[in-house]
Amino acid sequence: MSRQVDGAASNAELLQGTLDMLILKVAALRPIHGYAIVQRIQQISKDALQIRQGSLYPALYRLENRGWLKSEWKTSEEGRRAKYYSLTKTGRQQLGAETAGWKRLCDAIALVLETGD
Amino acid sequence: MSRQVDGAASNAELLQGTLDMLILKVAALRPIHGYAIVQRIQQISKDALQIRQGSLYPALYRLENRGWLKSEWKTSEEGRRAKYYSLTKTGRQQLGAETAGWKRLCDAIALVLETGD
């Protein structure tokens, strides 16, 4: 029944397109497995960003298929088997490109939102 | 054959979820028709944001159906018939909610992107 914590009614929406960037970013810090990615992003963002597993795993396959992530089965700190993801060389480039694009987008949207007339 | 300008290969991607907010914002400035919304957003954002008509009109129906926009047929400055959209009361609330959510999202993503470890 996989109940999760789920205490607060999660209002945390994620924008399409940002998920890949966030995953690449946390995987760039150090190799990390899927379950931990969710927690890490939630922790860093102070609970503002919550990723569903049903979004995460498809995204991980996507990123691996595109050659931006590589994976390796290891044993987690909790002693369970886990698939650790890390960035490839092109993944690092991709992360750079995506963050640059994100900043451009933020700037552009800020322009519109700040228009007083 | 509706050719548009289309000179530069448009790289301008828009994130899902931001389109509604942008439309509400420019419609909040003054009543405006669809064709002009595209140009206005492009102009304000200095060409960084380009909205396709195939995205725009479905979005306009969506926003009107949800009661955030109301529309009225008028004659445009160019002397053609055009459907002018303006915000409803709840549309104004919605715009406030969406901009607030957008800012929260930006802050949260910034936190993740700035994590050095």
Added chain:
DNA sequence: TCGACTTGCCTAGACATTCTAGATATGAGG
């Protein structure tokens, strides 16, 4: 007056991504 271009609205169908709602397996602790 013909043709091309611009303004303006609209739509069908493809596509990508996220969400819902599960299933499964294993180790730890009561």
Added chain:
DNA sequence: CCTCATATCTAGAATGTCTAGGCAAGTCGA
């Protein structure tokens, strides 16, 4: 033994955007 936390995975629905057009009417130059 039972439950909880860890951990991966999937099918199918829902959503939203893009592609790729179509239609109509006014403007302007040749």
